[in-house]
Amino acid sequence: MKEFWMKPWLLIPPRWAHELGPYALRVSSLFQSDEIPQWHPRKWRNFEFRNPLGLAGGVDKNGENVKDWWNHGVGFLEVGTVTPRPQNANPGKIMARDLNSYSLWNRMGFPSYGADEVLANLKLIGTHRTPLFLNLGKNRDTSLDKAAEDYTQLMRTFQDVADAYVINISSPNTQGLRLLQNSENFEKFLAPLVKESKKSNSKPLIIKLSPDENDESLARMITTSVRCGVDGFVLINTTTQRFGSHFPTEGGMSGAPLKKRSLECLKIALETLGKNREQLLISAGGIMTSQDVFERIELGADLVEVYTTLIYEGPYFFQKVARDYAKKATK
Ligand SMILES: Cc1cc2nc3c(=O)[nH]c(=O)nc-3n(C[C@H](O)[C@H](O)[C@H](O)COP(=O)(O)O)c2cc1C
Structure with missing residues (x-):
């Protein structure tokens, strides 16, 4: 990782950097190649991924910024979290960095322009150059028993x-959201979503899970999801653990300290799903x-x-990994 003086965006407060980021991204993307770099290409169902890094x-x-991210070479992307109705971020401080541990803290709470405006943005982007996933969340004032309706x-x-x-359903920043992962709620919550996803315009349904469940409960959620017809998993969201950092107790932490738990969760998923799995990991x-x-990827993740690394390394990370892959392949 380069020295921080070469990364001027790390010298301004995180909230400002967050606000200015999309403009800088747009400018930087103008000087990138039109081609999505091809390395370790993958197929899953009817999707083609020119590379597995998203x-x-x-x-x-x-x-x-979908087109800008394509210009920077992403192999796929998630847009969102989008909520049905527009909502602001949580009041007060919502993000911070710890430059020593390469981590971030946030308690944003799904700030979203709302579904209609995001849909209008996505209609403008034209043909998809990579698979594009929509990351969905409930509004903070939707009760848990009505949550499934927000998602459908x-x-x-x-x-x-x-x-x-x-x-x-794994963000720590929407009060009560993670309760949907509990065994008494999980299956009941999933059923209408799976039903909706299998309708005529069938689209895969992927669940994003939390690192803060214990191993048994993570394996239980994966098994239940497969039984219900879920098509894939994102492992993992931010954690409520603090790893000795100075961050506040509420909110979620991401970045380098999450690596160990993320690797553990990936191994649990691989073991639980077995060798012949059809679900996307x-x-x-x-x-x-x-x-x-x-x-x-070597451990078995599909994508x-x-x-957090984009905050520390910038959007050129995608091209750098493509170059490093090419170097590795010629060794
Ligand atoms: C500032 C910030 C905002 C985030 N917002 C969302 C979000 O809206 N939806 C979501 O699914 N994950 C969100 N995440 C979690 C990331 O997608 C990711 O799961 C997590 O940060 C772990 O990856 P990382 O260590 O590469 O950051 C957010 C993370 C950060 C740091």
Whole structure:
């Protein structure tokens, strides 16, 4: 990783960097190649991934920079988390960095322009250059017993522009959301979503899970999901653990300290699903370097996706990993 003085965006407060990021991204993407780099290409169902490295949920919440991310070489991307109705971020401080541990803290709570505006943005982007997944969340004022309706409504709204749906019930920043992962709620919550996903315009349904479940409960959620007809998993979201950092107790932490738990979760998923699995496995969490990307793929992840490393390394990370892969292949 390069020195911080070469990364001026790390010298401004994280909230400003977050606001300015999309503009800088747009400018930087103008100087990139039109071609999505091809390395370790994958096929899954009717999707083709020119490379397995994608953009994690939360980076492009409103689908405003999809073309810019394509120009930077992502192999796929998640747009969102989108909520049905527009809502603001949680009040007060919502993000912070720890430059020493390469981590981030956030308590954003699904700020979203709402489904209609995000749909309008996505209708403008034209032909998809990579698979594009819609990451969906409930509004904070929707009660848990009505949560499934928020998700099915979003699935219907995005059926013409989404290639698959990622169901986010693992964010620590929407009060009570993670309770949907509990055994008494999980299956009941999933059933209407699976039913909706299998309708005529059938789109894969992928569940994003939390790192803060114990191993048994993670394996239980994966088994239940498969039995219900879920098509894939994103492992993992941010954690409520703090690893000795100075961050506040509420909110979620991401970045390098998450690596160990993310690897454990990937191994649990691989064991639980077995060798002949048909479900898509996407690994996220603590993937900071090219080596981290290759390690996840060698372990058995189909795809990997990143957020925090983009804050520290910038959007050129995608091209760098492609170059490092080419170097590795010629060794
Ligand atoms: C500032 C911030 C905002 C995030 N927002 C979302 C979100 O809206 N939806 C989501 O599914 N995940 C969100 N995440 C979680 C990431 O997608 C990812 O699962 C997590 O950060 C672990 O990956 P990383 O270590 O590469 O950051 C967010 C993460 C950060 C740091």
